[in-house]
Amino acid sequence: MPDSPSEVDFLALVEAIRSQDAKLSPLGAGIIAAISEGIADDSRTFARLFGIAHALVLREINLLCGPDAPIEILRRDARTQRTHLKLTVKGDRLMARP
Numbered sequence: 001m002p003d004s005p006s007e008v009d010f011l012a013l014v015e016a017i018r019s020q021d022a023k024l025s026p027l028g029a030g031i032i033a034a035i036s037e038g039i040a041d042d043s044r045t046f047a048r049l050f051g052i053a054h055a056l057v058l059r060e061i062n063l064l065c066g067p068d069a070p071i072e073i074l075r076r077d078a079r080t081q082r083t084h085l086k087l088t089v090k091g092d093r094l095m096a097r098p
Helices: 007-020 026-036 043-050 052-062 089-095
Strands: 071-078 083-087
Touching: 007 026, 007 083, 007 089, 026 043, 026 052, 026 071, 026 089, 043 052, 052 071, 052 083, 083 089
Parallel strands: none
Antiparallel strands: 071 083
């Protein structure tokens, strides 16, 4: 991924997102940042790239979904539980840089 941000830039982005919404965990902000930056738009890819158990990523995704949530589930594979995601309007607002 030649256009993906460096690790330092990615972590700075995660912290910037968290500063806008104190309720977000580092993992949740990381998922939002990864979707926005085109690094990972599904749970399995995110888990593999960041070395995090897929179950933990799925748990966080469930916390990030719902009314007025930053992400939306597009579809879920019943066999693998791979969950495809996109940002909602709230997620786009979190990514808006001042």
